[in-house]
Amino acid sequence: MLSVHTKPSRIPLALLLIVATAAVMAENAFDLRGSLVPADEIHAGGPPRDGIPALTDPAFIPATQANFLAPEDRILGLNLSGEARAYPIGILNWHEIVNDRIGERAVAVTYCPLCGTGVAFDALHAGGRLEFGVSGLLYNSDVLLYDRGTESLWSQIKKQAVTGPMKGQRLSALPMTDTTWRAWREAHPRTLVLSTDTGHSRDYSRDPYGGYAQERGLYFPVSASSKRYHPKERVLGLEIEGTFKAYPFAELSKHGGGEIRDRVNGRDLLVRFDPVNESATAYDDKGYQLPAITGFWFAWYAFHPQTEIFTAARRP
Structure with a gap:
């Protein structure tokens, strides 16, 4: 362990990188060795593994009951096999991943508040369902998912596993629409809506990233x-x-x-x-x-x- 009195200028860069990588591994309990992206560019976002709780098979309500949504509120909309679902950004800000089923189809709806990116994935892989959690780690400021079966880390924007037994494998993205509740409901009046009754105590009317989307600054470095x-x-x-x-x-x-x-x-x-x-x-x-x-x-x-x-x- 480095002494708090050690002068930063005397610490070799390689040692700093080793210590930083070890800290990430220890804090979130993921093995970054052999990562497809530079391990020193994977950063701990603050919350530990599952500190941001993903939702699995959550409740949905009809559009007529979604009184918590204002017309201009943003949602991610998914329409598969004639069934439409809306995932409010106000909820996704707090959970980032929804492990869902639409009919017999397993899907993972993901959202990274730091990158503003929503991506839906086909969660069927090799005949089984991939269930994802929030690792608490970031690459290029983007959320790294992890699948609970193998604990491999997956980059949302790369759509690829970057560590673990699934390393190198890719996910198939599904067409999804980032729009307002007003526009989605007009196009899909029978849509279902992700319920605020998630089993977690969160103020879904409050944006924990308020103002971030307008600022030029980033919280984490990018390559x-x-x-x-x-x-x-x-x-x-x-x-x-x-x-x-x-x-x-x-x-x-x-x-x-x-x-x-x-x-x-x-x-x-x-x-x-x-x-x-x-x-x-x-x-x-x-x-x-x-x-x-x-x-x-x-x-x-x-x-x-x-x-x-x-x-x-x-x-x-």
Whole structure:
């Protein structure tokens, strides 16, 4: 153990990295050896493992009973096999993961408040259901999930296990919409809504990250950064067979909203932007919604510094 009187300038960098990594392992009880991402870039977010409690098979209520939601409140919307569900950000801020079932399908709805990213995953893997918890660890400021079966760590934005027995394996993302309660309910009047009766005592009307989305500052370091946009500028991020492209809302707004036809990695697609509800979605040439990610610019760029970027055409 290092003495509190040791001068920082005398401590070798390698030793500092070893101590920092050991501290992360000890605090959250995960083995980071052999990680697919640099272990010294995995940071403890503050809460211990499961200090932010994931929800598993929680209760849902009809839209008519969701009196706690205001029209402008943001939700993550999922529509599978004709069944629509809304996951309020006000609840996800406190839990980050919902292990859910829609019909016979196991899904994991995840949200990282620090990156503004919501991603839904198919939770069936190798014939079994993956149940996720919140590790309390971050990579590029993004939540690292862990599956309770193998205790492997999974990067939400990479959609890949970075440590443990599942290392290198990937999750299949599902199409999900980040929008307002007003817009989702209008499109899906029979939607079910995640209930505030979660079994946990939380003030879901309070945002524990109040003001963060407007600030330029980040709480944790990232491996790559760009000053091209405000760090918290919202973007729609797409991956088409290994090619990444970002659609910043600032550029979509300049375009005037509506529909944008584009071509990424040889594939035609359509991006729809709703400026009133600050929501963007993408579709393939057959009209099927693509599993894009809505989140902050800094987070998308940190994971995809080689990203292509949509820019609005200049008007004469």
